[in-house]
Amino acid sequence: MNRTNFYNIFTHSDNVQELDFLDNSLSEFKMKYDPTYYRVIGADLMRPDRISDKNYGSPNFWWIICLVNNINNPLLDLEVGQILKIPHQLDLYQFQRKYRLRRSR
Secondary structure, three states: OOHHHHEEEEEOOOOOEEEEEEEEOHHHOOOOOOOEEEEOOHHHOOOHHHHHHHHHOOHHHHHHHHHHOOOOOOOOOOOOOOEEEEOOHHHHHHHHHHHOOOOEO
C-alpha cells in the first residue's frame, strides 16, 4: 500500500499527468480496532520504516504511522521514549479498499 495511491492524478491540458497533493483521502483514515503502542528507541530515530517493519513485517507502512501520530517530519519529530499509536492491520486494509483514489481527471 503506497501512500501515493491515495492521491488523485491531475492531467494538464498538454496531457502531462501529476499527483494532486491537495486532493487526497488520507485525512479520512479512522481506527475502528484497538491500536497497539510502540516506544521509540535510539535505533528508530529518523527511521519510521524500521518501526513499520517491526510492527507490520514491512517497511512500507511508515507513512500511516506518521499520519496517525501527527508526525510531519519523521527525520526530526521522532524522539527516544516517545509512545506511538500503531493502527491495527485490519484498519489499514479497510482504509485501502474504501478510499484508494488514483483516478484521472
